[in-house]
Amino acid sequence: MSVPADLAADAAGDPAALAAIQFVQDFTPKPGVDYAWVEENARKAYELTAAAFDALDAKAGAIIGYVGAGAGLAAFGTVNTAATAAVHPAVAAAAVPTILFAVAALVFAARCRKSEPVYTLPSAIRLARRAEQNATAAEARAYLIPQWNLSAAMLRVVIRRKGELVDNATWCFGCAVASLLLPLLAVACTRNWAW
Numbered sequence: 605m606s607v608p609a610d611l612a613a614d615a616a617g618d619p620a621a622l623a624a625i626q627f628v629q630d631f632t633p634k635p636g637v638d639y640a641w642v643e644e645n646a647r648k649a650y651e652l653t654a655a656a657f658d659a660l661d662a663k664a665g666a667i668i669g670y671v672g673a674g675a676g677l678a679a680f681g682t683v684n685t686a687a688t689a690a691v692h693p694a695v696a697a698a699a700v701p702t703i704l705f706a707v708a709a710l711v712f713a714a715r716c717r718k719s720e721p722v723y724t725l726p727s728a729i730r731l732a733r734r735a736e737q738n739a740t741a742a743e744a745r746a747y748l749i750p751q752w753n754l755s756a757a758m759l760r761v762v763i764r765r766k767g768e769l770v771d772n773a774t775w776c777f778g779c780a781v782a783s784l785l786l787p788l789l790a791v792a793c794t795r796n797w798a799w
Contacts, residue, residue, distance in 0.1 A: 611625070611723060611758065612625070614721070614723075614758060614761055614762075615757075615758065615761065618757075618760075618761050620757050620760065621754075621757045621758055621760070621761050623757075624750070624753050624754040624756075624757035624758070625754060627750045627753055627754070628750040628751065628753075628754050631749065631750040633738070633742075633743045633746035633747065633749075635740075635743065637746075638742070639742065639745065639746035639749060640742065640745070642746075642749050643745055643746060643748050643749050643752070646748070646749050646752035646753050646756070647748075647752050649752065649753070649756050650752045650753075650755050650756040650759070653756040653759045653760055653763065654759060656763055657722075657759055657762065657763050657766070660716065660763060660766045660767060660770050661716070661717060661766070663716075663770050663774075664713040664714075664716035664717050664766070664769070664770055664773060665713075665717065667709055667710075667712075667713040667770070667773045667774065667777055668710060668713045668714065668717070670777060671706050671709050671710050671713070671777060671780070672710075674706060674780070674781075692790070692791075692794045694790045694793065694794050695787050695790040695791055695794060697790070698786040698787040698789065698790035699786070699787045701779075701783040701786060702780050702783040702784055702786065702787070705776045705777070705779040705780035705783055706776075706777070706780040708772075708773075708776040709773045709774075709776035709777040709780060710773075712769045712770070712772040712773035712776060713769070713770070713773040715769050716766045716769035716770050716773065720762045720765070720766070721762075722755075722758065722759055722762060723754060723755050723758035723759070724755060725748070725751050725752070725755060726751055731744075731747075731748075734747045
């Protein structure tokens with residue numbers, strides 16, 4: 605089997621993905637060997653990996669929702685403050701880090717939600733041809749073992765990228781929430797000291 609260029613590029617630097625590609629190229633089911641439990645295990649490993657992928661997407665969506673709700677509250681507060689009184693420049697300046705962290709969290713979370721190429725199982729046409737080449741159904745099903753393994757390995761590559769983005773988004777969101785104290789401190793300082 606020749607390895608598509610995009611698959612090889614995504615796998616570069618990931619020993620598990622490279623091993624999975626090699627396994628696809630090298631594996632030939634042996635007649636009379638019961639591979640059913642191996643195929644079941646490989647399928648379950650892929651399903652668990654796919655669930656982790658979905659969980660990261662959901663976390664990124666939650667961060668987008670939290671930051672969006674926070675931005676809405678901040679906008680309401682800004683309009684309310686502007687309508688009732690002038691804002692001291694120190695208070696406005698103290699709000700800048702919160703805005704920057706919130707924007708950064710949104711950027712990281714949105715990048716995580718971006719669609720990523722995933723390596724899927726062979727098409728039904730390829731599977732049908734493989735079934736025709738094998739003497740038994742068990743041998744044909746055994747062909748799926750390295751395919752499940754490769755799909756899971758390549759999905760883990762994407763999960764690592766998405767995980768880093770979610771970690772960064774979470775960190776920025778936490779910093780945005782923590783930096784909400786800065787405008788409060790600025791208000792306290794401007795009331796206590798005339799600038």
